[in-house]
Amino acid sequence: MGRPDSHPGRRLTAIAFIGLLLIAQIAVASPDAQVAIDVGVVVASQDGPTIDPELSSIRNQLQSMFNYSSYRMIDRLKRTLSVDETGEFGLPGDRSMRVTPVPAKGNKVRLAVQIMEGERNLLTTTLGLSRGGMVIVGGPSYRKGVLILIISAE
Amino acid sequence: MDCTKAREMIQDHIDGRLPPDAARAVREHLGACRACAAEEEELRRVGDMLRLWSAVQVGERELALSPLWTRVRAGIEERKEPGLARLLRRWFWVPVAAIVAVVALLFYPSDGARVPFHPKSFDVTVESLESDTATVALVDKGKGLPRVIWIIENGKT
Numbered sequence: 001m002g003r004p005d006s007h008p009g010r011r012l013t014a015i016a017f018i019g020l021l022l023i024a025q026i027a028v029a030s031p032d033a034q035v036a037i038d039v040g041v042v043v044a045s046q047d048g049p050t051i052d053p054e055l056s057s058i059r060n061q062l063q064s065m066f067n068y069s070s071y072r073m074i075d076r077l078k079r080t081l082s083v084d085e086t087g088e089f090g091l092p093g094d095r096s097m098r099v100t101p102v103p104a105k106g107n108k109v110r111l112a113v114q115i116m117e118g119e120r121n122l123l124t125t126t127l128g129l130s131r132g133g134m135v136i137v138g139g140p141s142y143r144k145g146v147l148i149l150i151i152s153a154e
Numbered sequence: 155m156d157c158t159k160a161r162e163m164i165q166d167h168i169d170g171r172l173p174p175d176a177a178r179a180v181r182e183h184l185g186a187c188r189a190c191a192a193e194e195e196e197l198r199r200v201g202d203m204l205r206l207w208s209a210v211q212v213g214e215r216e217l218a219l220s221p222l223w224t225r226v227r228a229g230i231e232e233r234k235e236p237g238l239a240r241l242l243r244r245w246f247w248v249p250v251a252a253i254v255a256v257v258a259l260l261f262y263p264s265d266g267a268r269v270p271f272h273p274k275s276f277d278v279t280v281e282s283l284e285s286d287t288a289t290v291a292l293v294d295k296g297k298g299l300p301r302v303i304w305i306i307e308n309g310k311t
Contacts, residue, residue, distance in 0.1 A: 017252050017256075038271070040271060053270065054269070054270045054271065055270070055271065056270055057270040057271055057272050058271055058273065058300075061276075061298075061299050061300055064295065064299055065293070065295060065299060065300065065302055110281075115305070117287075120286065120287045121285060121286040121287060122285055122287060122288050122305050122307070123283075123284075123285050123288070123290055123303065123305055124282070124283075124284050124285065125280060125281075125282055125283045125284070125290075125303060126280075126281040126282045127278055127279065127280055127281065128278065128279035128280075128281060129275070129277070129278050129279075130274065130275040130277050131274070132273065132274030132275060133273060133274060133275040133276065133277055133278060134271065134273035134275070134276060134278075134300050135276075135278045135300060135301055135302075135303070136300045136301070136302045136303070137302070137303045137304075137305070138302060138303075138304055138305070139288075139290075139304045139305030139306055139307065140305055140307060141307065150271060152271060152273055
């Protein structure tokens with residue numbers, strides 16, 4: 001015969017916790033159709049040797065790709081979008097970027113991206129990335145440097 | 155019976171503590187002596203007033219004791235409750251707190267906005283690329299480096 005449980009409330013609590021964590025896990029993991037877009041808005045220039053701490057993990061890649069001495073992140077924009085839902089991201093200099101996840105297979109993410117400057121269409125592209133992948137869009141001038149957009153999708 | 159003896163016995167007479175013979179003797183004296191009868195009347199009135207005052211005091215004390223009694227009675231009732239109901243009532247706040255904590259974790263706006271980038275891959279397929287007002291170039295410097303789409307605005311960059 002088992003010993004009577006002197007703290008049944010604790011057992012109840014543990015069960016409740018595990019149940020809720022499972023529910024939370026399911027709630028977070030289930031919407032495969034959703035795509036988390038993370039955009040780092042960086043100004044690259046020759047204005048001093050500075051690199052933003054948020055870019056430390058990709059410092060080598062930036063220095064290999066470009067010839068600037070300063071990389072300053074001026075904004076970080078995040079949106080979670082469903083497939084076919086368009087998210088608009090405001091960019092410096094009267095520019096904006098519209099991102100629409102489009103249907104993709106497997107672990108891939110497809111993004112329709114459009115960058116506008118006022119009414120002018122600077123770029124229209126469709127990109128295919130692995131989840132957690134990254135692509136860089138750059139070039140538009142901004143103050144003494146250029147604008148670089150670090151786009152990742154999860 | 156003289157007045158001195160009668161007055162010694164009046165209070166006991168009022169209280170009914172005298173033997174029948176003594177009580178009768180006192181009654182006879184009171185019937186004959188107006189002063190002692192007045193004394194007896196006075197003592198009876200004081201007695202009535204004391205009883206009234208005592209009753210008021212007890213009533214007030216009962217009010218003060220009431221909350222204490224309520225708690226005692228609640229304790230007794232709680233002891234009578236079935237074990238599960240008592241446990242549920244005692245531990246009810248724990249699962250509630252757990253739910254609140256999980257919900258808060260789910261919906262708290264974490265400031266992940268400032269976490270450094272940690273790309274899992276630079277593998278990108280560019281399906282289409284066009285611009286109405288600029289020249290765009292796709293730069294691929296090889297594996298391990300991100301692909302770059304570069305916008306050249308009429309010779310500005």
